[in-house]
Amino acid sequence: MKPLELLKPLNLLLIFLLELAVLVAAGYWGFARDAGRCGSCSGAGAAPAFAAVAVVSKTPAVVRRQ
Structure with missing residues:
Protein backbone atom coordinates (compact mmCIF):
# COMPACT_ATOMS: atom_id res chain seq x y z
CA MET A 1 0.00 0.00 0.00
CA LYS A 2 1.38 3.37 -1.04
CA PRO A 3 1.74 6.08 1.61
CA LEU A 4 -0.45 8.47 -0.37
CA GLU A 5 -3.29 5.94 -0.43
CA LEU A 6 -3.48 6.26 3.34
CA LEU A 7 -3.89 10.02 3.11
CA LYS A 8 -6.90 10.02 0.77
CA PRO A 9 -9.47 8.89 3.40
CA LEU A 10 -8.01 11.36 5.88
CA ASN A 11 -8.25 14.11 3.29
CA LEU A 12 -11.89 13.26 2.57
CA LEU A 13 -12.62 13.24 6.31
CA LEU A 14 -11.00 16.65 6.67
CA ILE A 15 -13.06 18.03 3.78
CA PHE A 16 -16.25 16.63 5.32
CA LEU A 17 -15.49 18.11 8.75
CA LEU A 18 -14.65 21.49 7.25
CA GLU A 19 -17.94 21.51 5.33
CA LEU A 20 -19.81 20.67 8.54
CA ALA A 21 -18.00 23.52 10.30
CA VAL A 22 -19.08 25.92 7.55
CA LEU A 23 -22.70 24.80 7.88
CA VAL A 24 -22.62 25.19 11.67
CA ALA A 25 -21.05 28.64 11.34
CA ALA A 26 -23.67 29.68 8.79
CA GLY A 27 -26.46 28.43 11.07
CA CYS A 38 -38.99 34.48 13.63
CA GLY A 39 -36.19 35.98 11.56
CA SER A 40 -33.53 34.31 13.68
CA CYS A 41 -35.14 30.89 13.37
CA SER A 57 -22.77 23.53 -6.98
CA LYS A 58 -19.05 24.41 -6.79
CA THR A 59 -17.81 20.85 -6.10
CA PRO A 60 -16.27 19.22 -9.16
CA ALA A 61 -18.19 16.24 -10.54
CA VAL A 62 -15.15 13.99 -10.04
CA VAL A 63 -15.30 14.44 -6.26
CA ARG A 64 -19.08 13.91 -6.12
CA ARG A 65 -18.93 10.56 -7.93
CA GLN A 66 -16.61 8.93 -5.41
Whole structure:
Protein backbone atom coordinates (compact mmCIF):
# COMPACT_ATOMS: atom_id res chain seq x y z
CA MET A 1 0.00 0.00 0.00
CA LYS A 2 1.38 3.37 -1.04
CA PRO A 3 1.74 6.08 1.61
CA LEU A 4 -0.45 8.47 -0.37
CA GLU A 5 -3.29 5.94 -0.43
CA LEU A 6 -3.48 6.26 3.34
CA LEU A 7 -3.89 10.02 3.11
CA LYS A 8 -6.90 10.02 0.77
CA PRO A 9 -9.47 8.89 3.40
CA LEU A 10 -8.01 11.36 5.88
CA ASN A 11 -8.25 14.11 3.29
CA LEU A 12 -11.89 13.26 2.57
CA LEU A 13 -12.62 13.24 6.31
CA LEU A 14 -11.00 16.65 6.67
CA ILE A 15 -13.06 18.03 3.78
CA PHE A 16 -16.25 16.63 5.32
CA LEU A 17 -15.49 18.11 8.75
CA LEU A 18 -14.65 21.49 7.25
CA GLU A 19 -17.94 21.51 5.33
CA LEU A 20 -19.81 20.67 8.54
CA ALA A 21 -18.00 23.52 10.30
CA VAL A 22 -19.08 25.92 7.55
CA LEU A 23 -22.70 24.80 7.88
CA VAL A 24 -22.62 25.19 11.67
CA ALA A 25 -21.05 28.64 11.34
CA ALA A 26 -23.67 29.68 8.79
CA GLY A 27 -26.46 28.43 11.07
CA TYR A 28 -25.04 30.33 14.03
CA TRP A 29 -24.66 33.46 11.92
CA GLY A 30 -28.26 33.17 10.72
CA PHE A 31 -29.54 32.66 14.27
CA ALA A 32 -27.42 35.42 15.83
CA ARG A 33 -28.66 38.11 13.43
CA ASP A 34 -30.79 40.77 15.08
CA ALA A 35 -33.94 39.97 13.10
CA GLY A 36 -36.40 39.08 15.84
CA ARG A 37 -37.42 35.60 16.90
CA CYS A 38 -38.99 34.48 13.63
CA GLY A 39 -36.19 35.98 11.56
CA SER A 40 -33.53 34.31 13.68
CA CYS A 41 -35.14 30.89 13.37
CA SER A 42 -35.64 31.20 9.63
CA GLY A 43 -32.11 32.55 9.24
CA ALA A 44 -30.74 29.59 11.19
CA GLY A 45 -32.32 27.27 8.64
CA ALA A 46 -31.90 29.29 5.47
CA ALA A 47 -28.24 30.27 5.83
CA PRO A 48 -26.92 26.66 6.04
CA ALA A 49 -29.25 25.62 3.21
CA PHE A 50 -27.85 28.31 0.92
CA ALA A 51 -24.29 27.39 1.99
CA ALA A 52 -24.92 23.71 1.25
CA VAL A 53 -26.28 24.51 -2.21
CA ALA A 54 -23.27 26.72 -2.89
CA VAL A 55 -20.85 23.98 -1.82
CA VAL A 56 -22.56 21.31 -3.91
CA SER A 57 -22.77 23.53 -6.98
CA LYS A 58 -19.05 24.41 -6.79
CA THR A 59 -17.81 20.85 -6.10
CA PRO A 60 -16.27 19.22 -9.16
CA ALA A 61 -18.19 16.24 -10.54
CA VAL A 62 -15.15 13.99 -10.04
CA VAL A 63 -15.30 14.44 -6.26
CA ARG A 64 -19.08 13.91 -6.12
CA ARG A 65 -18.93 10.56 -7.93
CA GLN A 66 -16.61 8.93 -5.41
